Amino acid sequence: MGVGIEVRNLNAWYGSNHTLQDINLKIPANHATALIGPSGCGKSTFVRCLNRMHETNPIGRVTGTVLMGDLDIYKDANPVQIRRRVGMVFQRPNPFPTMSIYDNVAAGLKLNGYTNRRALDEIVERSLKNSALWDEVKDDLKKKSGASLSGGQQQRLCIARALAVDPEVLLMDEPASALDPVSTAKIEDLIFQLKSQYTIVIVTHNMQQAARVAEMTGFFLNGRMVEFDSTHKIFTNPSDKRTEDYITGRFG
Amino acid sequence: MPSEYKLRTRWRAVTDRAVTGLAILATLLVVAPLVAIFAYLIYKGARSVNLAFFTQVPAPVGEPGGGMANAIVGSGVLLAVASAIGVPIGIGGGIYLAEFGRGTKLANAVRFTADVLNGVPSIVMGLAMYSLIVLPQRHFSALSGGVALGIMMIPTVCRTSEEMLLMVPLAVREAALGLGVANWRSVLSITVKTASPGIITGCMLAFARVAGETAPLIFTAFGNPYTSTKLSQPIEALPLQIYVYALSPYDDWHRLAWAGSLVLIVLIVLAVSLVRYVTSRGVLKGAS
Numbered sequence: 413m414g415v416g417i418e419v420r421n422l423n424a425w426y427g428s429n430h431t432l433q434d435i436n437l438k439i440p441a442n443h444a445t446a447l448i449g450p451s452g453c454g455k456s457t458f459v460r461c462l463n464r465m466h467e468t469n470p471i472g473r474v475t476g477t478v479l480m481g482d483l484d485i486y487k488d489a490n491p492v493q494i495r496r497r498v499g500m501v502f503q504r505p506n507p508f509p510t511m512s513i514y515d516n517v518a519a520g521l522k523l524n525g526y527t528n529r530r531a532l533d534e535i536v537e538r539s540l541k542n543s544a545l546w547d548e549v550k551d552d553l554k555k556k557s558g559a560s561l562s563g564g565q566q567q568r569l570c571i572a573r574a575l576a577v578d579p580e581v582l583l584m585d586e587p588a589s590a591l592d593p594v595s596t597a598k599i600e601d602l603i604f605q606l607k608s609q610y611t612i613v614i615v616t617h618n619m620q621q622a623a624r625v626a627e628m629t630g631f632f633l634n635g636r637m638v639e640f641d642s643t644h645k646i647f648t649n650p651s652d653k654r655t656e657d658y659i660t661g662r663f664g
Numbered sequence: 665m666p667s668e669y670k671l672r673t674r675w676r677a678v679t680d681r682a683v684t685g686l687a688i689l690a691t692l693l694v695v696a697p698l699v700a701i702f703a704y705l706i707y708k709g710a711r712s713v714n715l716a717f718f719t720q721v722p723a724p725v726g727e728p729g730g731g732m733a734n735a736i737v738g739s740g741v742l743l744a745v746a747s748a749i750g751v752p753i754g755i756g757g758g759i760y761l762a763e764f765g766r767g768t769k770l771a772n773a774v775r776f777t778a779d780v781l782n783g784v785p786s787i788v789m790g791l792a793m794y795s796l797i798v799l800p801q802r803h804f805s806a807l808s809g810g811v812a813l814g815i816m817m818i819p820t821v822c823r824t825s826e827e828m829l830l831m832v833p834l835a836v837r838e839a840a841l842g843l844g845v846a847n848w849r850s851v852l853s854i855t856v857k858t859a860s861p862g863i864i865t866g867c868m869l870a871f872a873r874v875a876g877e878t879a880p881l882i883f884t885a886f887g888n889p890y891t892s893t894k895l896s897q898p899i900e901a902l903p904l905q906i907y908v909y910a911l912s913p914y915d916d917w918h919r920l921a922w923a924g925s926l927v928l929i930v931l932i933v934l935a936v937s938l939v940r941y942v943t944s945r946g947v948l949k950g951a952s
Contacts, residue, residue, distance in 0.1 A: 468841055470767070496844030506835035510857050520843035523853050570839070577843055 414611035415481040415497075415580040416441040417462060422476035424457050424466055430635060431457045435476070437630060437640045444603055444612040446626035446643065448619060450658070453632040455615045456503075459583045462613065463498035464491040480581065496524075499574030499610075503586040505566030507558030507573070513549050516558040516569055520577035535576050543572035544602055564595025571602065582606065584614040588621065600625050619659055623647050631655045705929065709922035717923055722889055722905075725914065732924050734891040736931070738806070738900040739875065741893055742885060745810025746874055750817025751867050755856075757818065758825025758863070763851045775823075782819035789816055790880035798884060806892070806899035809885030813877060817870040824866025828859040864943050868936045875932050878903040902928045 417439040424432035432454045439445045447455040460466040461474050464485065478485045485494045507516050515522070517536045526532065536553070540546040545568040549561070558569055567587060574582060584603070588596040603612055603625045616622050622629050623643055630640040631652075639646065639655045650656045657663055716731045723730030757774060765771030789812050797808035832855050840850035856863070878901075881887075886898040887908065893899075902924055909921035 463842065465838065465842060468838070492844050492846050494844075495842055500842035502835060502838065502842070504835060506833075506839040508836060508839065508854060508858070510860075519840070519854075520845065523840070523843070523845045523849055573839075573843065 413580065414442040414607075414609065416611065417581065417613075418477075418479040419462075420477040420479075422458070422461060422478065423474070424454075424461055425471075425473040426457075426469065427471040432461070433635045435637050437637060439611060439613060440628060441611050442607060442609070443628060444607045444614060444626040445628040445630065446622035447613065447615045447630045447632060448617070448622050448658075449632035450663070451617075454635045455632050456585050458632070459500075459585055459613055459615055462581070462583055463495050463500055465495070465500065467491065496520075496577055497579055498581040498583060499577065499579035501567070501570050501574055501582065501584045501587045504590050505563055505570050507561070507566050507569050509557060509559040511558055512554045513556055513558050513561070513569065514553040517572045517576050519573060524577075536572075539572040539576040540569075542575050542602075542606065543568045544598060545569060545572055562595075564591045564598065567591060567595065567599060568602070571599075575606075579610065581611045581613065584612065586615050586617060589617060596621075619647070631658060633658070702929065705922065705926040709919070709924075709926035712919045712923035713926060717920075717927070721891055722920075728916065730920070732900075732902065732905055732920065732927070734888060735900040735902045735905040735924065736927070737891050737893060738885070738888065739902045739928075739931075741806055741895070741899060742810045742813060742881070742901050743871065743875055745807065745895070746813035746817055747867075747871060749811060749814025750821055750870060750874075753814075754818045754821025754867070754870070755825050755863060757822040758829060759851065759856065761822070761826040762829035763855065775826075778819040778822050781815070782823070785879075786816060786877050787879040787882075790883045793880065794883035801896075803896075804884060804886035804898040805896050806885055807895040809881045809899065809901065810895070812880040812884050813874040816874050816877065816880065817867075820870035820873065821863075821866050824869065825859075825863045828862030828866065829855055831862070832858045860943070864939065868939060872932050872936060875935075876903050876928065878907045902931075 419435055419437050419439070422432060422435040423430070435458060447458065449455050457466060462478060462485075464474075466472040466474055468491075474486065476486075480494075480497065483489060508519060511519060514536055517539050518532050521532060521535065537546065537550075540549065545565060548565060549556070549569075558566065561569060567590075571582075571587070588599045591599065600621060603614065606612060607625075614622075614626065626643050628640070629643040629646040631638045631646065631650075631654075633654055639650060639652045641651070645651075646655060647659060650659065716729055717733075718731060718736065719733055720729065720731035721734045722732065757778065761771050761775055765774070793808045793812040793815075797811060798804055801808075836858055837850060837855060840854040841847065845854070881901050881904050885901055885904065887904050888898045888900045891900075906921045906924045906928070909917040909924065912918070
């Protein structure tokens with residue numbers, strides 16, 4: 413089951429570059445939340461702060477509070493534990509090139525010492541079914557490398573890989589931007605099904621996509637969050653002039 | 665088509681052919697010395713390669729026959745010791761340089777040392793092991809020779825491992841970290857595994873290089889006319905025996921030296937191919 417996230421006074425830096433400034437918002441559990449905004453506005457940095465990936469960059473720095481349920485992820489836990497509860501799907505599909513399809517999905521569990529074969533088989537099958545890839549790969553699970561799949565299949569493989577560790581939150585950083593329209597539609601269908609079980613945060617450049625999949629939408633600009641509201645309100649009657657200018661295509 | 669266009673198209677076709685031709689020529693020039701050496705070795709040495717060469721130890725001067733069984737076994741022992749030292753230390757150092765020590769002073773010092781070590785003449789390595797191992801023990805030994813060769817392997821293995829690990833894309837590392845895998849685990853199970861074909865190539869390069877070394881063995885392994893596998897005893901090695909036989913005044917020994925050279929090269933090629941074959945099995949369809 414998903415869990416809500418509350419962000420208070422979040423600031424992030426790359427070296428001396430203040431990329432995120434005083435972000436405050438509440439992401440509801442078991443819904444999809446979209447983050448939109450022009451390139452370089454801080455959306456990706458923001459989601460990378462939610463699973464503590466930002467700090468893996470040697471010059472990355474974060475201050476502020478992120479609560480996952482009651483857990484303060486920067487105070488009460490170490491990054492590895494957090495990342496097991498917050499799955500991430502990246503912009504470009506990044507399956508492990510030396511691993512089979514099966515091992516890619518099982519990687520998160522196997523690398524953490526999980527060895528029960530029968531349970532692994534079940535989890536792999538369930539994850540691939542949940543990511544709508546099972547029918548396309550079930551005959552080559554252990555024969556083919558994850559890298560041999562098409563781009564859209566690779567991205568669904570990466571989603572399956574993230575689901576296999578049973579996270580509560582799923583972060584998606586422009587998951588469809590490198591894919592063709594058919595694959596994009598599949599990923600969007602998937603988000604629709606997954607949000608009943610997971611809290612989903614999706615970064616997107618595509619405003620129609622935000623409107624299609626998300627209940628809540630946040631608009632970022634120059635490292636600040638300009639507006640956060642229901643998707644319907646953001647796209648029909650935004651309260652900030654800058655949001656309106658952006659979604660009507662006046663800049664960005 | 666305007667005439668200027670036609671002219672340019674024709675000019676492009678001409679340059680295209682010229683450059684292709686030059687590239688082919690360069691390739692041939694690269695391959696030619698290797699082929700020439702190999703052909704000459706076969707011409708000079710093939711006749712003396714027979715069963716006795718692999719099964720008998722050298723015959724006394726003046727007696728016909730004899731082989732280099734002692735040297736073949738000895739080279740095997742020396743290279744096993746060398747690999748046992750050079751491969752793990754080299755790969756470990758490479759992992760440190762690429763993954764854990766990036767940008768630190770220690771890493772820069774290690775990298776510099778490795779590059780200097782790579783430039784140390786092999787005879788100096790032999791002398792160093794002579795004073796560090798042979799003198800305190802008061803006898804020549806396979807161990808001292810193996811250690812000398814092993815230390816010579818370290819810089820090559822270390823630096824190629826580092827370069828190969830750095831080539832693993834950030835996206836692959838992030839994928840592992842994003843799954844909640846601890847950093848050390850991600851490095852060992854994902855990054856190293858992804859870079860392993862390149863790392864293995866580096867090990868093979870180092871192996872092939874030290875397999876033909878003579879100088880570091882003169883003061884350490886010393887040579888031994890009998891087959892020995894004891895680490896504490898002097899031991900023969902193919903390059904060492906080739907060196908001695910080639911400098912001798914006897915025609916018999918010259919022929920054996922040629923045969924030894926041929927066998928040495930073939931054994932190196934076989935060892936490298938075997939490792940490549942074994943490590944390439946189980947690679948999946950479409951894996952890159």
